[in-house]
Amino acid sequence: MGQQGVHYFPGHMQKALRQMKEYIKVIDLVVEILDARAPLSSRNPLLDELLGGKPRVVLLSKSDTADPEATQAWVNDFKSQAEGVLAGNLTKGKIIGLLKAAASPIIAKKREKEAKFAMKKQPIRVMVVGIPNVGKSTFINNVCGKNVAITGNKAGVTRAEQWIKINEDFTLLDTPGVLPMNYAQSEVAVRLALLGSMREDVLPTYELAKELLRYLSRYEHPLKARFDLEGVGEDYDAILTAIAKKRGLLDGSVPSIEKASYLLIKEFKDGKLGPYSLETPDA
Ligand SMILES: Nc1nc2c(ncn2[C@@H]2O[C@H](COP(=O)(O)OP(=O)(O)OP(=O)(O)O)[C@@H](O)[C@H]2O)c(=O)[nH]1
Ligand SMILES: [Mg+2]
Numbered sequence: 348m349g350q351q352g353v354h355y356f357p358g359h360m361q362k363a364l365r366q367m368k369e370y371i372k373v374i375d376l377v378v379e380i381l382d383a384r385a386p387l388s389s390r391n392p393l394l395d396e397l398l399g400g401k402p403r404v405v406l407l408s409k410s411d412t413a414d415p416e417a418t419q420a421w422v423n424d425f426k427s428q429a430e431g432v433l434a435g436n437l438t439k440g441k442i443i444g445l446l447k448a449a450a451s452p453i454i455a456k457k458r459e460k461e462a463k464f465a466m467k468k469q470p471i472r473v474m475v476v477g478i479p480n481v482g483k484s485t486f487i488n489n490v491c492g493k494n495v496a497i498t499g500n501k502a503g504v505t506r507a508e509q510w511i512k513i514n515e516d517f518t519l520l521d522t523p524g525v526l527p528m529n530y531a532q533s534e535v536a537v538r539l540a541l542l543g544s545m546r547e548d549v550l551p552t553y554e555l556a557k558e559l560l561r562y563l564s565r566y567e568h569p570l571k572a573r574f575d576l577e578g579v580g581e582d583y584d585a586i587l588t589a590i591a592k593k594r595g596l597l598d599g600s601v602p603s604i605e606k607a608s609y610l611l612i613k614e615f616k617d618g619k620l621g622p623y624s625l626e627t628p629d630a
Contacts, residue, residue, distance in 0.1 A: 362489070363523040366508055368397055368424040370520060373472055376430075376453050377403045380410055380477035380486060383413035383434055385625040386421045388538040389478050391527050394626040404431040404449045408482035411436035412618030414566075417627045437485040438510025446473075446490060447516070454516055479503050480544045487511055487521050496521050500617065502544055538625045543616040556608030557583050557613055562625050569623060573614075578586070587611070 371377075377398050382389040385454050386407055405425045410418050418434050425432045431449030435442060448453075454471055461468055475483045479502030487496045495511050497504055502524060508522045526545060530536040532613050539545035547555065562571040570576055570586065579589045584604060590611060591602035598606070614620050 348462045357503070359503070359523060360525045363508070363525050364393065364397065367394075367474070367476070369399065370474060370508065371397060371399070374474045375403055375457065375471040376450055376473045377401050378475045378486070379403055379407055379429075380408050380475065380481045380483050381527075381540050382481050382544065383410045383418045383421065383604055383624070385542060386425070387626050387628075388535045389481055389542065389544060391476075391478050391525060393525065394476050402453055403429045404433065404446070405429040406487070406505055407432070407434035408437050409618060410434040411439070412592050413620060414624040414627075417624040420628045442486060442489045443492075443513075450517075451580045461467050468515060470512065470514070470516050472518050472520065474520045474522060475522060476522050478526050478539065478544045480542065481524070482520055482603055483524065487519050490517070490519060491588045500518075500543055500570035501525050502546070539613060541615060541625065542565050547612070551560065552608045552612065553587075553605060556587060559612060560586060560629070563620070566621075566623055569621060573620060 352373060361494060375582035379390075379398075395491065405428070407413075407418055407421060422432045422434055429478070430452070433442075433445050433449060435445065444567070450471060457471055458468065460466070475486055477483050480500065482498075483507050484498045488494045488498065489515055491511060496509060504522045505521055507523065510518055511521065512518045526539070533549065536549045537555065540547045540549045540555060541559055541562075549555070550558065564581070570590075574590045574591050574593045579585050587604045587607040588602045590609035591597070591604060594607070594610060596603045596606035596610065611620075615623075
């Protein structure tokens with residue numbers, strides 16, 4: 348991998364950051380969503396700056412696709428940095444109870460103030476932030492109990508902010524995913540490409556697949572069952588060739604390492620390979 352950093356900052360992100368700077372003034376709570384498979388790489392220091400001292404709940408999304416031990420370690424790790432830390436599968440189960448519990452001190456404070464000044468009860472305003480594809484819109488749909496925000500497994504689905512009133516306690520603000528401007532460490536960009544949070548062409552597909560295999564090699568037999576890799580060994584080309592054979596991915600009559608690389612990355616992104624993480628707090 349080259350030593351050069353990666354620069355990637357589309358115009359809509361610049362605009363989103365500007366608008367979030369305005370909205371933050373009226374926000375009571377920030378929910379920062381990070382991908383549980385790489386919470387550190389999916390943190391955006393630009394957002395840190397912008398959010399200042401606002402109360403924050405960190406939510407590790409896609410925990411169903413991450414190594415449960417690593418996720419638990421991350422939850423403990425983030426506890427000192429936020430009002431609350433949650434982890435979950437945003438496509439299943441009910442998140443609203445968790446959000447309520449995490450936000451209850453903030454709601455109580457607001458109610459106290461409203462009572463003191465005989466003001467009408469207002470929902471707290473919650474801004475949902477994070478880099479692209481971590482599940483911001485999915486979180487909002489989950490809390491809302493119906494599909495009000497568009498979602499999709501690629502970066503940049505949400506292009507503009509959207510307020511959504513949930514109930515008398517919550518109004519949520521969906522925001523477009525924003526990435527840091529530069530990645531001094533291209534390793535971070537590689538992880539984000541593997542999560543589908545960044546354009547994939549930071550590296551050629553084959554190189555990216557090899558990086559993924561390197562991450563997975565921390566786990567015992569990570570792909571054996573899924574791709575029938577009995578006796579294939581640890582050589583990356585041999586693994587990719589076996590995957591190509593298993594799935595009938597050919598170039599003419601030859602197993603295609605390129606197509607296998609693409610498939611492997613896609614399945615990881617979709618969380619189909621198994622619960623594997625790219626980062627642990629102790630690494
Ligand atoms: N397995 C799994 N998939 C999830 C989870 N949360 C979100 N997804 C999927 O991840 C993809 C991205 O979700 P979105 O909600 O569109 O992400 P976003 O953060 O709003 O993305 P942008 O609008 O592009 O910034 C979708 O395919 C979701 O179905 C989760 O907890 N588990
Ligand atoms: Mg979105």
